[in-house]
Amino acid sequence: MTRTVVIGLDGAGFELLEPWIEAGELPVLERIVEQGVTGELQSVLPPVTSPNWKAYATGKNPGKLGIFWWYNIDTANQRVYLPAERYHNHAEYWDRLAEQERVGVLGVPTTYPPKSVGEAYISGAPDADTTGFTAPTELEDELQEEFDYRVTIRRSLESETEAAYEEILDRIDSQFQVGKHLLDSHDLSFLQLTSFYINVLHHHFWDDERTLRAWKQIDDHLASFLTDDTNLVLMSDHGHAEIQTVFYLNRWLKQEGYLSFDTDVSSTLHQAGVTADRINETLANVDSYVPFDPQSIAGELVPDSLINRLPNSEGNVGRGKLDTANWEQTAAIASAQGPLYLNVTGSQYDSLRDELITKLERMTTPDGHPITQGVYRGENVYSGTYTEEWPDIVIDKAPYIHISDKLGGDEIFTRDHEMWRGVNTRSGLFAATGPMFTTGTIDDISILDLAPTLLHAHDCSVPSAMDGRIREAIFTEKKSG
Known part of the structure; x- marks a missing residue:
């Protein structure tokens, strides 16, 4: 056979x-x-x-x-x-x-x-x-x-x-x-x-x-x-x-006035030393001494609204777009790696999409390299029944760029990722x-x-x-x- x-x-x-x-x-x-x-x-x-x-x-x-x-x-x-x-x-x-x-x-x-x-x-x-x-x-x-x-x-x-x-x-x-x-x-x-x-x-x-x-x-x-x-x-x-540059897309959207979010809770937790990294490390150490999985139990007991606001060791928020975005004052928000969604309708929609595409196409890293290979309208990338749900803009990033969706922090570009090399x-x-x-x-x-x-x-x-x-x-x- x-x-x-x-x-x-x-x-x-x-x-x-x-x-x-x-x-x-x-x-x-x-x-x-x-x-x-x-x-x-x-x-x-x-x-x-x-x-x-x-x-x-x-x-x-x-x-x-x-x-x-x-x-x-x-x-x-x-x-x-x-x-x-x-x-x-x-x-x-x-x-x-x-x-x-x-x-x-x-x-x-x-x-x-x-x-x-x-x-x-x-x-x-x-x-x-x-x-x-x-x-x-x-x-x-x-x-x-x-x-x-x-x-x-x-x-x-x-x-x-x-x-x-x-x-x-x-x-x-x-x-x-x-x-x-x-x-x-x-x-x-x-x-x-x-x-x-x-x-x-x-x-x-x-x-x-x-x-x-x-x-x-x-x-x-x-x-x-x-x-x-x-x-x-x-x-x-x-x-x-291998990562050469990290581009923090949501931070850029905030600085450009397109995105509003509240990280007050995350900032307070970070200042108090309460971070996702420290909690994971503590639970991992406890794991050696108890006959159950403390991380699983913690996941069941701690509400997502708090987990989503936990900062990492550098004070950045990863999962918390849902709980930290101020939707009424947000015109655009992004996922990692390229999908970008608009939160406007009517005549604002086309003008905002054109504006963002132009800005992103022209954007370069601090050392002068383009961050994208192309920036596309969603309908030029996808086809099918989910027309109301697909991203309004899709970034085809340059190969050595990592597009992060993290909220919080001020730097738009960094040389290194917090945890990744690839x-x-x-x-x-x-x-x-x-x-x-x-x-x-x-x-x-x-x-x-x-x-x-x-x-x-x-x-x-x-x-x-x-x-x-x-x-x-x-x-x-x-x-x-």
Whole structure:
């Protein structure tokens, strides 16, 4: 039986990996690149885990999904909300594959709660819960008993760096072990296995030895999938680059008079030494001495209205747009990485949007580099039914710029991020090898193309609602249909 295995590597890109491949550090990945077909996989805007994994799985752009970042901003109702109720509103391409193949899905973000598709369906980090993450439900006990399998990590890289790092390595290792187990024990002909936490290491450590160690671990696991009867696809939801400048978009909006917010509570907490970083560190230390999870209990007892106002060690507020924005005096507000929403109507709308686009297109970093590759109207980026909800402006940031949505503080630009070294880019990774695939390179391949292309590869009809196109060029021979 010929199998197809798709390995999703969150945040992977050739900018990070190519030097290690050339240095001989990742011999299996080098072999895959040399023997197969490769390309830079372009993500949808913004280049973030959510919505890109859902765009990949459905072949649809965010305008059809109603998912525009981890959190959507709804200015009409003055709220910021998680669109999790939409995660299963659209069929994923493996739903259709499961009608004729023995399918397993493991670890894909935005697939919680799990659904009954194929032989095994296991939700992924970072949004899955610690229980109830498998379908069928009894599979959870099997994975925990045989592999001590856990979806998410309990420790924080900010407060317990080394312990959290080792936990991440363990999560990556156990995920590949489970993937191989499912292939054999469930006789799968198609497996989607996605590793989320490698993305976390890119963010925090970029190209240092800790990230390389994790990639060597992944490289070792990839070797077991390089068999004569396996079509192996590697892909990512976005790429990464090293941060050169951080642009605080909401601070800029405030200074320009477009955004008003109240950080009095956050400032008072910071002055008193009450910060999110210190609370996380304290709870992590308590965790070693008590037979329960204090962080989970704290999350249940402390109201979101306070959590959203907790500053970090530098006094910046991260999640608190909902509780700190003064909506009546706010004309524009932004999420991280590029989506920007207007809070005006009528004749003000077009003039304000034109004004902001022009300013952002002309903006440069303190050392004179453009912060964007393009600034677009929402309707020129998205299509679909969620016309009233998609961002009014979408920034396609320059690769080495991180756009932060934090409120509070005065600096518009900083050289370094508080915690990260790596930042998301649109140029992700695509590589495929096996009897189905050709060799060489493919240009201009979108993350939206993978769902229709893989359906076509397995002689499944491609739904007309998918936005991607079939990329025949990656196959050894043209398929009919």
